[in-house]
Amino acid sequence: MSSDVAQDRMVLPIGLLIVGFGLLLVAHYQGLFVVPAEAAMGDVYRILYVHVPCAWVALVLYLLAFFAAIGSLWTGRSRWDARVEASVEVGLLLNALVLIQGSIWAKPTWGVWWTWDPRLTTTAVMLVSFMGVLVLRSMIHTPARRAVVTAIATIVAFVDVPIVYMSVKWWNSLHQMQSTPETVDSVMHLPLRMGAFGVLFLSLGMIGLRRRVAEQGLVHEKDAPDLPSPQSPLELDGYQGGEE
Amino acid sequence: MIERLKGLQYAPDALDRTGMAELIVQAQGLSRRFGRRWALAGVDLELVQGESFLVVGANGSGKTTLLRLVGTALSASRGQLRLFGLDPSRDLFRIRAELAMLSHQSGLYDDLSAAENLSVVARLAGVEDETELWLERVGLELRPDPVRAYSAGMRKRLSFARLLAQRPSLVLLDEPYGQLDPEGFDLVDGLIRDLAQGGATVLVASHLVGRAALHCDRALLLHEGQPRWLGPATHIVQAWQTLHGGVNS
Amino acid sequence: MAILRKDLLIEWRGRSRLVALFCYALTFLLLFSFAVGPDASALQKHAAAYLWLAVLCVSTLLLVQSFQVETEQGALEALLLLPVTPTALFYGKALANTVFISALGFFALPTALVLFDMTPVGPTWMLALVVVLGAGSFAAPGTLYSALTARLAAQQLMLPVLLFPLVVPAVLAAVKATSLLLEGDPMGQLPIWLAVQVCFDLIYWSLCGLLFSRVVEA
Numbered sequence: 097m098s099s100d101v102a103q104d105r106m107v108l109p110i111g112l113l114i115v116g117f118g119l120l121l122v123a124h125y126q127g128l129f130v131v132p133a134e135a136a137m138g139d140v141y142r143i144l145y146v147h148v149p150c151a152w153v154a155l156v157l158y159l160l161a162f163f164a165a166i167g168s169l170w171t172g173r174s175r176w177d178a179r180v181e182a183s184v185e186v187g188l189l190l191n192a193l194v195l196i197q198g199s200i201w202a203k204p205t206w207g208v209w210w211t212w213d214p215r216l217t218t219t220a221v222m223l224v225s226f227m228g229v230l231v232l233r234s235m236i237h238t239p240a241r242r243a244v245v246t247a248i249a250t251i252v253a254f255v256d257v258p259i260v261y262m263s264v265k266w267w268n269s270l271h272q273m274q275s276t277p278e279t280v281d282s283v284m285h286l287p288l289r290m291g292a293f294g295v296l297f298l299s300l301g302m303i304g305l306r307r308r309v310a311e312q313g314l315v316h317e318k319d320a321p322d323l324p325s326p327q328s329p330l331e332l333d334g335y336q337g338g339e340e
Numbered sequence: 341m342i343e344r345l346k347g348l349q350y351a352p353d354a355l356d357r358t359g360m361a362e363l364i365v366q367a368q369g370l371s372r373r374f375g376r377r378w379a380l381a382g383v384d385l386e387l388v389q390g391e392s393f394l395v396v397g398a399n400g401s402g403k404t405t406l407l408r409l410v411g412t413a414l415s416a417s418r419g420q421l422r423l424f425g426l427d428p429s430r431d432l433f434r435i436r437a438e439l440a441m442l443s444h445q446s447g448l449y450d451d452l453s454a455a456e457n458l459s460v461v462a463r464l465a466g467v468e469d470e471t472e473l474w475l476e477r478v479g480l481e482l483r484p485d486p487v488r489a490y491s492a493g494m495r496k497r498l499s500f501a502r503l504l505a506q507r508p509s510l511v512l513l514d515e516p517y518g519q520l521d522p523e524g525f526d527l528v529d530g531l532i533r534d535l536a537q538g539g540a541t542v543l544v545a546s547h548l549v550g551r552a553a554l555h556c557d558r559a560l561l562l563h564e565g566q567p568r569w570l571g572p573a574t575h576i577v578q579a580w581q582t583l584h585g586g587v588n589s
Numbered sequence: 590m591a592i593l594r595k596d597l598l599i600e601w602r603g604r605s606r607l608v609a610l611f612c613y614a615l616t617f618l619l620l621f622s623f624a625v626g627p628d629a630s631a632l633q634k635h636a637a638a639y640l641w642l643a644v645l646c647v648s649t650l651l652l653v654q655s656f657q658v659e660t661e662q663g664a665l666e667a668l669l670l671l672p673v674t675p676t677a678l679f680y681g682k683a684l685a686n687t688v689f690i691s692a693l694g695f696f697a698l699p700t701a702l703v704l705f706d707m708t709p710v711g712p713t714w715m716l717a718l719v720v721v722l723g724a725g726s727f728a729a730p731g732t733l734y735s736a737l738t739a740r741l742a743a744q745q746l747m748l749p750v751l752l753f754p755l756v757v758p759a760v761l762a763a764v765k766a767t768s769l770l771l772e773g774d775p776m777g778q779l780p781i782w783l784a785v786q787v788c789f790d791l792i793y794w795s796l797c798g799l800l801f802s803r804v805v806e807a
Contacts, residue, residue: 445663
């Protein structure tokens with residue numbers, strides 16, 4: 097009975113994974129072969145089709161983690177804690193990918209591996225912050241405390257993101273203007289949007305699966321042995337406790 | 341010479357007072373586990389105001405866990421707890437304002453002197469600073485050196501003074517006789533009696549079964565986290581011997 | 590506030606520790622000088638950066654230590670049984686930490702000026718303001734994190750790991766503001782950086798105060 101329910105519940109994440117993957121394939125095909133090369137940058141720019149979606153979605157995932165953290169603190173239920181863990185992990189994965197992709201793109205484009213512009217710096221800070229959250233999590237072994245600590249660290253880390261961004265923006269700015277549809281040629285919209293949704297669904301699917309794993313782990317931890325059966329009171333005068 | 345506490349009130353003003361003695365502590369099926377081990381399983385307890393109650397048991401029997409649960413330092417895994425008729429998950433702050441606990445750790449600031457430690461407590465509890473009175477009550481002299489220099493026995497006494505300063509309605513004492521000399525034992529005896537007579541409810545966990553039982557009304561025997569006997573303190577030694585003791589049970 | 594007095598008093602008693610921390614900051618500054626080399630202009634250019642890095646690193650030790658006082662003898666648990674809200678506990682402690690870190694800054698700043706041979710262009714009270722704002726921006730999240738990591742064996746390690754990325758904007762603003770005050774501000778940028786500091790402080794002092802009560806619950 098419960099395995100049927102479990103199977104049903106798996107459908108959604110796996111479905112998301114498949115759809116996401118499919119979208120990504122199409123988007124990549126478009127991006128790599130169909131769309132013409134960009135005027136200024138040539139073929140190199142094509143990495144944008146995976147880089148930009150990853151960047152957007154990473155941010156979305158961290159936002160999800162933020163809300164999950166609030167939920168975890170509010171309700172104290174392990175389901176939310178599992179969501180936090182899953183979102184932060186997948187978010188970190190994308191975060192790391194963004195940085196790697198960015199470096200790969202930067203070298204031929206600007207001639208450097210790294211620059212100190214707002215978005216790059218913010219991404220790096222996010223990476224370290226959220227890695228810190230997971231490391232902290234791994235050090236605590238009591239589930240209740242771990243959930244609280246993780247949630248608080250996540251909230252604080254996330255609130256920092258816009259602040260970091262604005263600070264660095266004021267400090268220096270080199271990165272290309274944001275790839276909103278206005279600044280990107282219409283022909284590129286489709287693969288970009290598809291790529292974005294592709295990565296989004298893929299990530300949500302991964303989160304769904306990861307959350308399930310996390311939750312099962314938490315449930316197992318919480319799984320308490322039964323209370324020992326009550327012992328009958330000693331045979332003595334004056335006993336005042338209740339009768340079992 | 342054991343002097344009476346002077347002018348210290350224990351009536352819980354903040355609480356609704358009815359004509360009859362109210363239930364200060366009400367526990368049903370109180371249980372707590374750590375990992376897979378049940379440290380306390382299925383304890384029922386009802387304490388009225390002004391009662392002194394003793395909890396005994398071997399090491400690891402759950403005495404400290406029970407005290408910490410009642411003292412809201414821990415939350416229960418199962419079961420119900422009501423303190424002063426209030427629910428700890430809702431009115432934690434109000435409950436804690438009427439509680440004081442003496443635990444294994446002293447809760448003192450090593451860098452401050454005894455008087456300073458007490459002044460901090462007085463100021464935070466919003467009561468008059470009667471440091472000399474409290475120190476005198478527990479048999480300590482007013483000294484300027486930091487608590488760091490104190491012996492274990494002196495720290496214990498100071499912890500007691502700290503507890504008195506809080507003017508609690510519910511007092512939890514975890515091994516109050518620990519680290520004290522025979523004079524200190526007399527002090528603890530007197531304190532338990534005076535606190536209860538002053539209207540506070542006192543819950544004591546102790547290894548000194550015989551001695552502590554002399555000053556308490558009722559007692560509970562715990563074994564491996566489970567309650568085995570509950571009744572008048574006069575019988576507790578016998579209960580203990582029945583459970584742990586020799587050939588003639 | 591009573592909590593503030595308590596914390597100030599405790600640290601004053603342990604003032605040999607404070608002196609040690611000041612020496613530590615001095616060592617940092619010296620190390621920076623040696624690492625960069627005797628080129629005076631290079632040192633002067635980044636004086637603000639060295640100053641704030643030194644303050645930040647030493648602050649973590651201070652923050653850890655300030656909370657250890659509470660956990661050593663179970664004082665925190667005892668405090669919670671008093672009619673004091675955890676939020677009040679937080680603000681008292683965070684204010685005390687701000688005072689200490691500011692003191693650190695007030696020590697490190699003139700020392701740096703001497704070592705790097707600089708005289709500030711801007712008014713002294715403004716420099717003091719920047720120091721205090723910066724100290725506050727470390728103290729609030731730092732107090733929260735020190736409570737968060739209190740029971741960990743790796744507390745000394747985790748506090749910096751968590752704190753440093755978080756205070757990047759605060760460090761940025763403090764360094765910028767300080768260097769503008771030290772070298773002059775032709776483009777009138779100072780207000781922006783002060784605003785960033787103030788914003789950071791406001792946001793984190795409220796957020797951390799809110800969250801603190803959940804941290805100290807059993």
